[in-house]
Amino acid sequence: MSDNDILVEVRDLKVHFPIKRGVLFDRVVGHVKAVDGVDLSIPRGKTYGLVGESGCGKSTLGRALLQLNPPTSGEVSFDGVELTTLPPGKLRTMRRRMQMIFQDPMSSLDPRQNVESILTEGLQTHGIGTDRTDRRRIIGETLDAVGLPRWALSRYPHEFSGGQRQRIGIARALVLGPELIVADEPVSALDVSIQAQVVNLLDELQDSLGLTYLVIAHDLAVVRHISDTVGVMYLGALVEEAPSDRLYTEPLHPYTRALMSAVPVPDPDVEDRRERILLAGDLPSPANPPSGCRFHTRCPWAQPTRCADERPALREIGASRVACHFAERIASGELRPHQVSVQIVRPEGEGESPGVVSAPSEPGSYV
């Protein structure tokens, strides 16, 4: 693939959030390494899916890509333009070409604005459309594209169902004529029957408008369904990247294997045949990630050498990129999985004594 086919390129991107403590003066006591060295590229007109468990840094990566979170270090280029060093004015004009869709359409839409004013706002900010009539035309076309009726224009967000609200969110992004859309959990708040409508809509819009997508979701089936390439994140880094079909048929990284095997499939025959790789324990804290391979505390294939002290880089194996020292020997079956003992993981703010919280009316009444 030639270079100019790549719309988005991310190189060694890091986003670290300071952890502050202190009574009078905030003291930085550490960093949450939400994104810690990610490389990826998205070809124009394709969909890149990003999966991983809660807190692994998916949203932070998506936001940093759009420069909504300032990256700590690394580069992001969009259509050949380096965004991290772009002056604010120029960045603002670029923004029109990169839009975002959110998980909860309700909280991202202003309840006091009707649909027309929600859609007009962006057009005005970016000076799109010659006059009122022209803007109405653009808005009308956008409504058609997302399958909303014209009468929607005078209505307010609360008058719509969840699926329709997500269509409004998509329309708000589309009306500016973007090339890239970052969709952060676009369907996870929706019922399955509505999910499918929105997934199909995203697919159709891509076909008709040639859009490029970065789709972030924790639902692997959804991501696999709409993505050409899928990246799997674990504690701020990509552990595997592969063409969507390959990821399921031939997962190479132990974490990807476990993740794939954990996703329930709505088919009793498949479910009864499947072997699950059950991971022990919880995701470690990104403020204090394990040394070496970040997955070594839970990895059923972890080896006494290298895993605990050498961080594996993404390597190309066939059509995939994998960050595991032993991927080939695991794939060949030479290395076998073993039992892993659970390590306790603390939620954030652990260790403080419980404050005064209102107790349930009848302690333990439910059980």
Next chain:
Amino acid sequence: MSLLEVDDLSVTFARRGQRPVHAVDGVSFSVDAGEVVGLVGESGCGKSVTSLAIMGLLPKQPGLRVGGKAVFDGTDLLQLDDRSRRDIRGRDIAMIFQDPLSSLNPVIPIGLQVTEVLTRHRGMKGDAAAKEAAALLDRVGIPDPKRRLKEYPHQLSGGMRQRALIAMAVACQPRLLIADEPTTALDVTIQAQILELLKELVRDSGTALLMITHDLGVVAGMVDTVNVLYGGRVVETARRRPLFREPRHPYTVGLLGSVPRLDAGRGEKLNPIPGSVRDLLPWPDGCAFAPRCARRIDDCVGQPPELVHTYDGRSYRCVNPEPVPGTVPAPREEEPA
């Protein structure tokens, strides 16, 4: 006689100046000992209200009307006074929820909350109770259980909290466990751990499980009998395999066509159900699913469709079900010539 027989259960919330909400509208199903029964459906179809009504945990608000029966081992739970209901709850029936924090007391250590259950329902005290509590935490896969007993709910991760809650739920070896979306808030690898744990409990102790979920994948993996709910009524009941292989009710067909599958290829189109659950026809006026149904015929509106039982032990509430080649026709229908 099944362990739990829910018969024509209805729950209505009436509010002044508003139309009453028929959250549950004549739901019947049963759960046998050692069986896993699923209640499936989309948001608002009445899954949680059904389980809360059975447990007697609905908020006591004016305008709440509960009708029908929920017979557990010969006793109608809906007729019990609060005290006897509380006795059954915990000893014979336990419940776990989506959000474990809301059912754990935040200011009491986990250990005390588990031992309290043991004391109340099994009369255990002191060392014996503490020992049993540690054994329970160990059983549900909580590492270093003796230390965990002294900790508060907020010191545990979401997955560990759900395990603690399951430990409390199984502390009294209940005969029925009701789980309302127990893994919806958890990551998929943690979900797999919890589901495995629940399956193990059912297998080892013969506890019956009423599993409430919107995830058809979860249903496919562990449920014996499935009840599909729509608009507060059961629209289809079947064993797991027949339901997935040959769904009869158009809503079930629609749900199955909507879920993307991990083992399906990129670009395979999903077949969503048009419209949303908001486009509901009130049952007295016909089939609630009619506004969204591709198989709708004239008979679908006018009166609510009756539940049709087939010879192979299935039932569906539909006048024009998905045809299945070679199945035994429903008893209510005429034999085709």
